[in-house]
Amino acid sequence: MDPLKTKFNEKATALRTEIRAMLKEHGNKKFDEVTLKQIYGGARGIKTMIWETSQLDPIEGIRFRGYSIPELREVLPKGPDGKEPRPEGLFWLMLVGEIPTEQEVKWLTEQWLTRSHVPEHTFKVLDSLPVNTHPMTQFSLAIASMQTESCFARRYDEGIDKADYWDPTYEDTMNLIARLPRIAAYIYRRTYHNGDHISPDVSQDWSGNFAHMLGIEGDDFKNLMRLYLTIHADHEGGNASAHATHLVGSTLSDAYYSLAGGMNALAGPLHGLANQEVIRWIFKMLDALGTKSPSKEQIADYVNSTLSSGQVIPGYGHAVLRQPDPRFMAQKRFAEEYIKDDEVVKVVWKIFDVVPPILESLGKVKNPWPNVDAHSGALLVHYGLKEYSFYTVLFGVSRALGVLSALCWSRALGFPLERPKSVTTEWVKSTLAKMEQEA
Numbered sequence: 430m431d432p433l434k435t436k437f438n439e440k441a442t443a444l445r446t447e448i449r450a451m452l453k454e455h456g457n458k459k460f461d462e463v464t465l466k467q468i469y470g471g472a473r474g475i476k477t478m479i480w481e482t483s484q485l486d487p488i489e490g491i492r493f494r495g496y497s498i499p500e501l502r503e504v505l506p507k508g509p510d511g512k513e514p515r516p517e518g519l520f521w522l523m524l525v526g527e528i529p530t531e532q533e534v535k536w537l538t539e540q541w542l543t544r545s546h547v548p549e550h551t552f553k554v555l556d557s558l559p560v561n562t563h564p565m566t567q568f569s570l571a572i573a574s575m576q577t578e579s580c581f582a583r584r585y586d587e588g589i590d591k592a593d594y595w596d597p598t599y600e601d602t603m604n605l606i607a608r609l610p611r612i613a614a615y616i617y618r619r620t621y622h623n624g625d626h627i628s629p630d631v632s633q634d635w636s637g638n639f640a641h642m643l644g645i646e647g648d649d650f651k652n653l654m655r656l657y658l659t660i661h662a663d664h665e666g667g668n669a670s671a672h673a674t675h676l677v678g679s680t681l682s683d684a685y686y687s688l689a690g691g692m693n694a695l696a697g698p699l700h701g702l703a704n705q706e707v708i709r710w711i712f713k714m715l716d717a718l719g720t721k722s723p724s725k726e727q728i729a730d731y732v733n734s735t736l737s738s739g740q741v742i743p744g745y746g747h748a749v750l751r752q753p754d755p756r757f758m759a760q761k762r763f764a765e766e767y768i769k770d771d772e773v774v775k776v777v778w779k780i781f782d783v784v785p786p787i788l789e790s791l792g793k794v795k796n797p798w799p800n801v802d803a804h805s806g807a808l809l810v811h812y813g814l815k816e817y818s819f820y821t822v823l824f825g826v827s828r829a830l831g832v833l834s835a836l837c838w839s840r841a842l843g844f845p846l847e848r849p850k851s852v853t854t855e856w857v858k859s860t861l862a863k864m865e866q867e868a
């Protein structure tokens with residue numbers, strides 16, 4: 430057994446025992462009450478799921494196994510120039526709850542290289558699609574097409590003991606994550622660079638090799654990829670891509686089906702697709718205003734015209750957060766350090782000054798602050814990754830780290846089929862009438 434798998438099994442066995450004892454003693458204790466507003470309002474805030482890998486606080490933002498993003502930057506092993514954290518380290522942390530050593534992260538990088546072979550038919554599936562197929566459609570289909578390789582599906586057919594479900598799920602997770610950069614880069618090169626593909630560079634870390642296969646060289650872009658792939662990895666369990674992966678996985682669909690489900694959720698404009706929408710909206714604004722450095726007054730007018738045409742301001746607002754997203758702030762810190770004179774970056778910072786008071790003045794937006802998607806486009810454009818319909822694929826490569834490590838936990842802890850209760854409006858009305866009679 431590999432060292433990560435051994436460690437995971439030890440931790441999972443201990444937690445499983447603890448949870449069983451806890452449920453035996455406290456299983457009937459009440460943790461929450463649900464209001465009618467929550468039932469109609471997208472289940473905001475209702476606690477319905479266990480997600481071990483990260484937790485989101487409305488004010489503080491995300492913590493991965495207790496570590497904030499600035500803390501992760503301090504404690505995780507970094508890329509070769511010692512500047513940005515390696516997402517391999519975050520995956521290790523999410524899976525087993527420990528900060529890995531340099532040696533352990535090196536081992537993981539090598540493991541993923543060893544496992545990175547993409548089956549030939551996946552490239553054929555991609556090549557059969559019209560070249561203008563949205564990159565997220567290509568990404569989701571490529572992931573689903575690799576289901577032929579699922580260790581879980583094979584072992585299930587053979588009659589696996591349910592106590593062992595976690596084992597092939599771990600194998601599927603490792604294989605899938607190992608292959609995603611190759612698939613994403615293949616989609617990028619076929620869609621925007623005439624299918625002029627670039628072979629992997631096995632001397633590099635997971636992010637460095639990904640940057641290389643995209644065709645964007647330079648240490649700073651590799652550092653951006655390390656940071657980007659770290660901060661987008663997980664955002665607790667209730668966000669749509671995580672929850673979709675979890676829901677599909679709860680039927681014992683394997684990691685391939687589950688991740689494809691999660692990616693289909695990420696492809697919506699209220700979720701991951703917002704990163705392409707942000708830069709598109711910024712470029713449309715610059716076009717409409719006829720300048721590359723608009724004043725704050727000009728931006729405010731454009732924001733108001735977007736709102737009055739019934740559209741949202743992409744990159745702003747959040748279902749849980751009530752402060753500027755630490756993932757936005759981490760990207761701002763990167764821009765300040767590496768590219769503070771970039772024109773688009775300066776526009777993003779001006780928007781950050783202008784949008785929150787306008788959204789606040791509407792009186793209905795619960796969080797007027799920027800989210801993760803408000804900054805990423807400006808950074809990517811700077812380094813030459815200008816094709817914004819590809820951006821959500823980058824988000825997806827990163828998000829796989831969180832949702833798949835969480836899937837390993839769901840299998841190890843024996844979580845059941847997810848099946849919440851729905852009701853009809855007729856039921857709501859008759860229940861309200863009964864409540865009134867009893868009052």
Ligand code: CMX
Nearest residue numbers: 699700701703741742743744745746747748793794795800
């Ligand atoms: N611009 C304009 N209006 C907004 C808004 C924004 N950025 N954010 C919220 N609102 C509006 C909502 O549309 C809603 O209006 P109605 O009552 O007329 O329907 C009202 O404010 C209340 O919404 P909320 O409770 O504050 O926000 P939700 O939890 O319902 O939605 C989110 C959260 C992210 C979907 C929403 O803020 C939004 O649409 N933002 C823009 C899209 C975006 O950036 N998504 C990316 C989120 C991060 C990610 O997942 O990647």
